[in-house]
Amino acid sequence: xxxxxxxxxxxxxxxxxxxxxxxxxxxxxxxxxxxxxxxxxxxxxxxxxxxxxxxxxxxxxxxxxxxxxxxxxxxxxxxxxxxxxxxxxxxxxxxxxxxxxxxxxxxxxxxxxx
Amino acid sequence: xxxxxxxxxxxxxxxxxxxxxxxxxxxxxxxxxxxxxxxxxxxxxxxxxxxxxxxxxxxxxxxxxxxxxxxxxxxxxxxxxxxxxxxxxxxxxxxxxxxxxxxxxxxxxxxx
Numbered sequence: 001x002x003x004x005x006x007x008x009x010x011x012x013x014x015x016x017x018x019x020x021x022x023x024x025x026x027x028x029x030x031x032x033x034x035x036x037x038x039x040x041x042x043x044x045x046x047x048x049x050x051x052x053x054x055x056x057x058x059x060x061x062x063x064x065x066x067x068x069x070x071x072x073x074x075x076x077x078x079x080x081x082x083x084x085x086x087x088x089x090x091x092x093x094x095x096x097x098x099x100x101x102x103x104x105x106x107x108x109x110x111x112x113x114x
Numbered sequence: 115x116x117x118x119x120x121x122x123x124x125x126x127x128x129x130x131x132x133x134x135x136x137x138x139x140x141x142x143x144x145x146x147x148x149x150x151x152x153x154x155x156x157x158x159x160x161x162x163x164x165x166x167x168x169x170x171x172x173x174x175x176x177x178x179x180x181x182x183x184x185x186x187x188x189x190x191x192x193x194x195x196x197x198x199x200x201x202x203x204x205x206x207x208x209x210x211x212x213x214x215x216x217x218x219x220x221x222x223x224x225x226x
Contacts, residue, residue: 004156033214042118042202042216043157056213088154099144099206100164103214105156 002027004093004106012112013081021076021109025093032074033103034066035090043090049074050097078111086113118203118217126223133190135220137203138183146179147204147214148188157202160188195226 005024013019025032031050035043045058049068068074072093078085088110092103118139127133137146145164149157161177163170163186170177176189190197200219207213 035216037154039154042204042218045213045215048213058213090156092157099213100162102147102159102162104159105149107156108154110154 004091004104006089006091006106006109008109009107010110010112012114014114015081015083017081018077018079019081019111021078021089021091021111022073023076023091023093023106024073025091026104029093029095029104030072031094031097031101032068032072033092033094034074034076035092036060036085037088037090037108039087046076048097055097081113083113086111118205118215120201120203120217120220122220123218124221124223126225127193129193129195129224129226131193133193133197133222133224135188135201135222137186137188137217139186139203139205139217140184141205141207143181143205143207145206146177146186147206148175148177148186149202149204149216151200151202151219153199160201190222193222193224195224198222198224 033048034046037043048056052068063079065077088108090108091106094101094103121136147162148160163179174191179186202219204214204216
């Protein structure tokens, strides 16, 4: 049983560009959450998708957007990249929206903005 | 912003010793979870403790929760070199929907 997968593993972009990160949830999971983790910090919640809709959002600007597909996979899009967007982006999946359900994390995508 | 704050920020111990990490948080919670992260990779879920629980065990891990003090502790007994990692507490606010907020982490080094 495959766990949460993310692609690509690493990505280098320049300021002003746009990027799309992808996540496939663990089999049987229908909820996907995205986190940004700056170096030396804990992950910060970006948003959460369930039934193809954004259900919760953290304190991130509209440059950060997402999508969930009918097969529960998800994309994170970031427009007009800034140097400060350099971070490890983590995807987590779970079943349903209950806060008691364990989240499984993917290995992350390391984004470097030059 | 970070909800939880782990203490200490870094901890270095010898293999076989116990390691204790603490987490303090600010708002009421539905549950608190501890995660491990190796070298900037994905997080591994360790334990979830609900707000109505006081203590929970899983193998060599023991977690306590004191909601009156808004604090939790993670104890790793008989540590191993493989336990070297960063440990994060994560809180889920009351309200039902999952919106996990992580602390800043404790970096544990276990010296063989």
